[in-house]
Amino acid sequence: MFNIDFTGEFAAFFVFSAIMICGAVLMISLEKVVHMVVSMAAVFLGLAGMFVLLEAEFVAFVQVLIYAGAVSILMIFGIMMTKHQGAEREKAKPLHEALAAIGALCLFGVLFYAIRSTTFPEPAPFQAGEDNTMAIGELLYTGYVVPFELLSVLLTVAFIGAIVLAKKEAD
Amino acid sequence: MLPSYLTMAAILFCIGLYGALAKRNAVIVLLSLELMLNAVNLNLIAFSKYGVVPSLTGQIFSLFTITVAAAEAAIGVAILIALFRMRGTVNVDEFDKMRR
Amino acid sequence: MDMYTQAAWLVPLFPLAAFLLLTALGRGFRKAGALIGSAGALAAFVLSLLIVVERLGEGAVDYNNAIDWIAIGDYTLRIGFEVTNLTAMMLVVVTLVSFLVNLYSAGYMKNDERITVFYGYVSLFTFSMLGLVLSDNLLSLYIFWELVGVCSFLLVGFWYTKPKARAAAKKAFIVTRIGDAGLLLGILLLFWYMPDHALDFTTIQSVFDGQSGAITTGITTLIALLIFLGAIGKSGQFPLHVWLPDAMEGPTPISALIHAATMVAAGVFLIARTYDIFQDSAAAMETVAYVGGFTAIFAATVALAQNDIKRILAYSTVSQLGYMMMALGLGSLTGGVFHLFTHAFFKALLFLGAGSVIHAVHTQNIHEMGGLASKMRVTAWTFAVGALALSGIPPFSGFWSKDMILTAAIETNPLLFVVGLAAAFCTALYMARLFFLVFMGKPGSASADAHEAPAVMTAPLVVLAVLAAAAGFVETPWNGWFGSWLSGEAEAAHGSGVAIVASIAVGLLGLYVGWLIYGKGGVSRKAAAERAPWLVKLLENGYYADELYAAVIVKPIRTIGSVLMVVDEYIIGGLVRLAGIATAYAGRTAARLQNGQVQTYGLAAAIGFVVLVAAIVGRRFWP
Numbered sequence: 001m002f003n004i005d006f007t008g009e010f011a012a013f014f015v016f017s018a019i020m021i022c023g024a025v026l027m028i029s030l031e032k033v034v035h036m037v038v039s040m041a042a043v044f045l046g047l048a049g050m051f052v053l054l055e056a057e058f059v060a061f062v063q064v065l066i067y068a069g070a071v072s073i074l075m076i077f078g079i080m081m082t083k084h085q086g087a088e089r090e091k092a093k094p095l096h097e098a099l100a101a102i103g104a105l106c107l108f109g110v111l112f113y114a115i116r117s118t119t120f121p122e123p124a125p126f127q128a129g130e131d132n133t134m135a136i137g138e139l140l141y142t143g144y145v146v147p148f149e150l151l152s153v154l155l156t157v158a159f160i161g162a163i164v165l166a167k168k169e170a171d
Numbered sequence: 172m173l174p175s176y177l178t179m180a181a182i183l184f185c186i187g188l189y190g191a192l193a194k195r196n197a198v199i200v201l202l203s204l205e206l207m208l209n210a211v212n213l214n215l216i217a218f219s220k221y222g223v224v225p226s227l228t229g230q231i232f233s234l235f236t237i238t239v240a241a242a243e244a245a246i247g248v249a250i251l252i253a254l255f256r257m258r259g260t261v262n263v264d265e266f267d268k269m270r271r
Numbered sequence: 272m273d274m275y276t277q278a279a280w281l282v283p284l285f286p287l288a289a290f291l292l293l294t295a296l297g298r299g300f301r302k303a304g305a306l307i308g309s310a311g312a313l314a315a316f317v318l319s320l321l322i323v324v325e326r327l328g329e330g331a332v333d334y335n336n337a338i339d340w341i342a343i344g345d346y347t348l349r350i351g352f353e354v355t356n357l358t359a360m361m362l363v364v365v366t367l368v369s370f371l372v373n374l375y376s377a378g379y380m381k382n383d384e385r386i387t388v389f390y391g392y393v394s395l396f397t398f399s400m401l402g403l404v405l406s407d408n409l410l411s412l413y414i415f416w417e418l419v420g421v422c423s424f425l426l427v428g429f430w431y432t433k434p435k436a437r438a439a440a441k442k443a444f445i446v447t448r449i450g451d452a453g454l455l456l457g458i459l460l461l462f463w464y465m466p467d468h469a470l471d472f473t474t475i476q477s478v479f480d481g482q483s484g485a486i487t488t489g490i491t492t493l494i495a496l497l498i499f500l501g502a503i504g505k506s507g508q509f510p511l512h513v514w515l516p517d518a519m520e521g522p523t524p525i526s527a528l529i530h531a532a533t534m535v536a537a538g539v540f541l542i543a544r545t546y547d548i549f550q551d552s553a554a555a556m557e558t559v560a561y562v563g564g565f566t567a568i569f570a571a572t573v574a575l576a577q578n579d580i581k582r583i584l585a586y587s588t589v590s591q592l593g594y595m596m597m598a599l600g601l602g603s604l605t606g607g608v609f610h611l612f613t614h615a616f617f618k619a620l621l622f623l624g625a626g627s628v629i630h631a632v633h634t635q636n637i638h639e640m641g642g643l644a645s646k647m648r649v650t651a652w653t654f655a656v657g658a659l660a661l662s663g664i665p666p667f668s669g670f671w672s673k674d675m676i677l678t679a680a681i682e683t684n685p686l687l688f689v690v691g692l693a694a695a696f697c698t699a700l701y702m703a704r705l706f707f708l709v710f711m712g713k714p715g716s717a718s719a720d721a722h723e724a725p726a727v728m729t730a731p732l733v734v735l736a737v738l739a740a741a742a743g744f745v746e747t748p749w750n751g752w753f754g755s756w757l758s759g760e761a762e763a764a765h766g767s768g769v770a771i772v773a774s775i776a777v778g779l780l781g782l783y784v785g786w787l788i789y790g791k792g793g794v795s796r797k798a799a800a801e802r803a804p805w806l807v808k809l810l811e812n813g814y815y816a817d818e819l820y821a822a823v824i825v826k827p828i829r830t831i832g833s834v835l836m837v838v839d840e841y842i843i844g845g846l847v848r849l850a851g852i853a854t855a856y857a858g859r860t861a862a863r864l865q866n867g868q869v870q871t872y873g874l875a876a877a878i879g880f881v882v883l884v885a886a887i888v889g890r891r892f893w894p
Binding site: 017033040056058059075077093100101103104107112120121124125147161163 | 175182193194228249
């Protein structure tokens with residue numbers, strides 16, 4: 001099942017996944033909200049590394065910029081603006097939490113079973129392009145130009161919407 | 172190598188799911204949602220390299236996902252701030268106005 | 272040439288328009304009610320009269336006009352009207368009696384609160400009856416057949432605040448339904464077996480008349496008997512006669528219109544209309560004859576002992592309808608229809624006269640009346656004419672038609688001839704009893720301040736009296752005009768000396784005996800009651816038919832009903848309640864889930880998804 005040949009990719013994968021799982025688990029279990037966000041940033045960075053492993057350099061770059069940068073900062077802003085005491089006040093709701101854990105675990109079990117019991121066909125060699133960024137850019141402005149433009153509209157709407165929602169009522 | 176990536180994505184997704192369902196702080200719930208979206212991105216990129224027909228389409232899609240996720244995070248935080256202004260808390264438990 | 276005949280479809284529309292107008296106007300327009308109702312009936316009557324006059328000439332052909340009604344695949348149902356001499360005659364009878372009753376009701380129902388509603392119902396009934404008469408196929412006839420039933424129900428229960436009227440209305444409806452079910456089955460059978468599923472009378476006539484053998488004798492008999500079952504219900508023949516005496520709870524003009532002249536004759540009309548079917552089956556003909564004969568004598572004896580003026584007339588109606596059925600069963604179509612024709616006039620006359628009496632003395636018990644002749648001259652004279660016509664005394668109309676039936680009987684079935692004679696004797700006897708008790712002798716307890724009815728009520732009586740006296744001359748032993756007009760072929764001269772003499776003798780004898788007992792007082796009235804009290808009791812209660820039905824049919828059904836009720840209450844109702852309780856409980860539980868927490872919803876969705884996927888995956892491991 002785990003017929004691992006110890007390659008460089010595997011070593012890197014192992015390191016990154018260790019970082020990500022640690023970050024994710026810490027995110028769940030830490031007390032202070034700011035710490036949670038920081039551990040989350042670690043997950044984002046680990047994921048960016050994994051993207052590099054998968055020959056998606058441009059996406060990895062974007063991941064670092066947007067997630068590890070923008071989203072994390074946004075979250076910290078959110079925390080600051082909502083004046084947290086810094087720690088989460090735990091209210092006892094054990095049944096709910098236990099059920100959520102069981103549900104998540106079961107889902108993982110199902111997914112794991114699915115992944116392990118599937119035989120993936122041998123992939124064709126991957127042509128990432130000499131310049132990954134350029135290849136993506138060409139594809140974006142040819143085949144995916146309409147979704148791309150729609151996304152720009154979406155971003156504008158989200159931008160305006162966020163301002164409208166967050167501004168003070170009195171203004 | 173593909174199953175390893177997929178398993179990794181599944182782990183991230185399930186941790187995100189647990190966070191989104193069990194955490195009380197709305198900011199953390201938003202973060203957990205981001206984690207789930209990231210897990211999906213990992214899947215997309217992994218299939219883009221190791222899929223039956225490897226192509227850049229997976230990467231393009233993950234770019235789109237990232238964009239949408241960024242917009243979602245912005246709106247989410249904005250809603251959070253508005254809610255906080257009205258209710259004085261970000262505890263998800265207390266957002267139960269839709270009850271009945 | 273036959274302009275009016277082609278416009279016959281207009282006849283029912285006048286009363287229909289009157290009904291719609293009256294319904295639209297509401298209860299406020301009391302004066303307008305009588306006016307509109309009478310006008311509708313009068314217009315219909317005038318047109319009917321024109322049609323008949325037009326058809327009196329030589330060579331009037333049946334006129335039929337139909338349009339496509341429903342097309343189902345290849346089968347097309349047509350609806351239309353047909354004017355034959357029979358239907359033309361019925362048109363005149365129905366519209367004339369209806370008009371006179373409308374007129375009469377203006378006086379009789381003057382003080383009723385719902386007089387407008389009453390006129391609406393009467394107009395609706397007239398419309399339905401005319402539609403029934405004009406129908407050119409059995410299906411539309413059946414529709415109108417049910418419509419007149421509904422009108423009868425509405426009018427019998429018109430005074431619905433009286434419990435007895437309510438019960439009578441229900442009884443009339445339910446009992447006639449038994450017959451209607453038979454008629455419907457007959458129509459369905461006919462539809463099944465007829466070539467091309469035709470239901471119009473023209474095709475029925477050609478199929479059965481031509482002896483084409485398209486339908487076997489057994490099926491023909493079955494169809495004929497089922498149709499006859501409908502006629503039994505509607506025309507109050509034994510054993511479904513029980514509703515007709517009770518139906519007298521309705522207003523008296525209604526008894527005259529519906530339960531004497533028109534609707535109850537619909538059964539006779541139906542058989543006359545489908546006579547070709549009956550003629551194909553000797554068994555069915557015999558059944559009709561014997562049921563009719565038995566009903567005639569059965570009801571006539573019951574009428575002897577009744578004390579309610581309207582019930583006497585009701586049983587008399589049953590008896591006379593039995594006469595008509597007997598005539599039809601004996602093969603004398605003309606005799607049956609002729610008696611229907613004359614009976615409509617003199618029985619309507621008698622009922623309206625009875626209504627006039629009731630109007631004056633406010634009771635229906637004949638022993639409380641007496642000596643009314645001097646106070647109500649017009650009523651008394653016209654009633655006498657009606658009584659003589661009913662008793663079969665020449666030259667009044669009843670004699671000629673009854674004689675024709677008896678002649679038919681003596682030629683084919685001596686047993687029924689004797690039965691007919693006995694019934695005729697009883698008829699004369701009870702009419703003499705009725706007349707002498709009500710109009711002659713010492714004034715009774717209720718007749719002190721009796722006075723003649725207003726002219727609007729006596730005028731119809733006079734018109735009907737003239738007709739009751741003279742209508743018989745269209746068909747006499749030496750003049751077969753009516754029969755040949757009706758059937759379209761020259762009928763052989765009929766008439767049997769024995770029948771004439773016997774019928775006159777029996778009628779006179781009955782009247783004489785009645786006069787002896789109730790007029791002169793030569794024989795004690797109590798004689799019969801003293802010698803055979805059980806017999807009087809038996810007759811008073813109509814041979815206990817109601818009680819018998821109650822014991823044999825109603826009780827067991829009621830027992831089954833109460834058992835089923837328990838089943839319904841505790842088992843089915845319990846299940847329903849259980850479902851209700853379970854749903855309410857589930858609702859309360861589910862409402863608790865609805866706590867407004869997004870995370871709970873998300874959790875439920877996630878667990879649900881996992882279970883779903885697990886179920887799908889689990890199927891792999893299932894054998």
